[in-house]
């Protein structure tokens with residue numbers, strides 16, 4: 001018989017009520033992706049259990065797995081990061097909501113989460129950022145997550161004619177998002193400037209916080225943001241609900 005008690009590094013992404021006293025909690029664990037567990041008494045708790053089952057937190061999750069029902073129970077939670085600054089600002093909380101939705105809809109149960117460290121670090125930076133830097137961080141995190149997941153477009157050559165895209169504007173052609181040159185795009189889609197692509201590629205090798213300080217043209221930032229969200233929506237196969245709010249906020 002396997003061990004029924006497990007310890008995870010986890011982000012608290014969602015919660016819901018179960019009866020009057022309990023809460024269901026949607027965790028994203030680093031070790032095995034999304035995991036839903038019941039936190040007994042969490043709704044009536046006024047202390048740590050309530051605090052640590054409120055999104056978004058990073059916790060050490062001790063959980064018990066019932067092999068018969070294949071269900072999980074929260075045994076204990078310890079705080080790693082409370083990310084308290086996220087709730088202090090609308091841009092921050094909206095961005096955190098987009099990330100949570102992306103994570104909640106793309107990570108596979110039972111599989112190690114390859115983008116876990118990126119988002120955990122991103123949330124830590126996000127909670128202290130000025131409004132002007134939130135959009136930069138969002139672009140950095142969403143594009144890096146595409147790259148880590150093996151889902152980033154290949155900006156080296158046009159997917160249709162094969163010509164080099166170096167120094168050229170690139171169109172991520174709907175609906176598949178294939179990177180093509182302006183000639184092949186024939187007016188379809190919206191072009192990312194060559195400068196925008198350069199910014200993306202040159203900051204990708206930097207640490208996340210360092211990448212945040214690289215200069216970005218505001219127009220490039222806007223188009224990189226739109227295209228990153230579009231790329232994730234293609235992967236999810238539908239609109240990001242929280243991104244609708246987000247786009248209304250950041251202008």
Ligand SMILES: [Zn+2]
Pocket residue numbers: 158159160161162163180181182183184185
């Ligand atoms: Zn082409």
